[in-house]
Structures are given as C-alpha cells and as structure tokens.
Amino acid sequence: MNPASSASILPASDLARFRLAPNPGPMSLDGTNSYLLGVPGSGSAVVVDPGPLDEGHLGELAAEGRVELILVTHRHADHSAAAAYFHELTGAPVRAADACHCHGGQPLTDGEAILAAGIELRVIAAPGHTSDSVCFHLPADGPNGSVLTGDTILGRGTTVLDFPDGKLGDYLATLDRLEELGPATVLPGHGPVLPALDAVVRSYREHRHERLGQIRAALGDLGAGAGVHEITDAVYSDIDPAVRRAAENSVAAQLEFLRG
Structure with missing residues (x-):
C-alpha cells in the first residue's frame, strides 16, 4: 500500500463530499474522486468508489463517520x-453491477432506488466505458x-x-439517457465537478460524431479495410x-460501430 496523501475531504455538492485518491496518471487525471454521500451532520455516509488500495486514503474516508454502504461505478482498479x-x-x-466486485452485498440493478445515510440514490445502468458501468x-x-x-x-x-x-452504440444510448436528467450537477470519477x-x-455526443x-x-x-493502427496514426497523429x-x-x- 502507498503512504497516506495530503488530500482533504472537500465539498462537491449539498449531499456529496470527496477525497482525491493519490493515484494521478494519464488515464486517472489528478486521481480518483472517492465520494462520501449523506445528509450533513448525520454521522453516516455512503462511499462511492473507494479507489486504489491506499491505507491513508481509506483511513481518512472511514474516519468521516459510519460507512453504511460502499458503491462501485465500474470494474477498473x-x-x-x-x-x-x-x-x-x-x-x-x-x-456493484458486477457480482465479482460485490462484498457482502447484492449486485446493483438498473432503476433501483437505494436509501442510505438519509438520502436516496437511483441506479442508472450506463454501459459504454465498460459493460458494467453505472451512474x-x-x-x-x-x-x-x-x-x-x-x-x-x-x-x-x-x-x-x-x-x-x-x-x-451502448455509450451513445447511455448519453441519451443521461441527457434526460437535465442540468444536474456532474460528480465525475476524475476531474472537477461540472x-x-x-x-x-x-x-460529448458532438465530440463522438466528430471522431x-x-x-x-x-x-x-x-x-475500407484499414486497421486500427493505421487509422489511429491518421486520426490521432499527435497522441x-x-x-x-x-x-x-x-x-x-x-x-x-461503423461496420455494423
């Protein structure tokens, strides 16, 4: 395990706080946002995406009050x-959606309402990034x-x-579904709140269609028979x-998608 980082628990929204995990990188940006959800002052929380195996990070999350439930958005480590x-x-x-990542709990189901730490969460199946992604x-x-x-x-x-x-195809369908939620605050797994x-x-949809x-x-x-490497060289020339x-x-x- 890595040593504890100097990150703090920071506010993200009325019902959410987060701690930045100490795992920055090309794919994880500044690191994974581990969220604590719950009514302020209630003394209990739902933790979403505890992140990498880092004792300091996990200890800080656990110290914020009684953890009632742990949720995982998808399988990536x-x-x-x-x-x-x-x-x-x-x-x-x-x-989690995938039973392999459940420990003492049942797999999540699309549309399910979860009541914990004084709040209600609704599960949205969101395949595309991975097949088991949920929001x-x-x-x-x-x-x-x-x-x-x-x-x-x-x-x-x-x-x-x-x-x-x-x-x-799954991802574009997921975007359509998320758009129906309107101007909700975005609490992402990496990067700032939107x-x-x-x-x-x-x-996002415009970007996908441009690509x-x-x-x-x-x-x-x-x-028409060009392969992945050739097309990546052409489309992502400065990657x-x-x-x-x-x-x-x-x-x-x-x-x-294009080839059906």
Missing part, C-alpha cells in the same frame, strides 16, 4: 481495487439534483471506451504515447 479491504475495514457491504442519480441534491458519473463522463477531457468490453449534465452530454467523421475520412483515404493504447481502443470501438 482505480475505482474498485480497495473495495474488499474497505469492506473489511468498515463492515459496510460493497455493491448514481441523487434527485434531491440541490435544485437540479446530481449524478455520480464514474468514468462515463469526466470532469475534464473525454471518456475512453474500453473496447471490446465497452461499445460505442454544473450541467445535459450540456456536457451534448458536448466518427474523422474515421470515415481516414477509411476513405486508406481504404501522447502514454495514452496510445486508449486511443486504439476508441478507434476499434468506432470501427465496429
């Missing part, structure tokens, strides 16, 4: 690696509610599709080598 240990530390059940809607969090989006929507940049597990989910979704247009153009130049594999995954997902 920067969100889920600490779940089993945090379950042992707090005794709280862990729930959590807090309808009473401020005037427009809030949505914890995991890696489905980030506070900065755009989301990678973890192909072949993540698929573009003010209006519907506006962010429209920007599809670029890939269609590349196929026109390179031939940072650290995120080359992520770009190739996104290209592969878009090729599958």
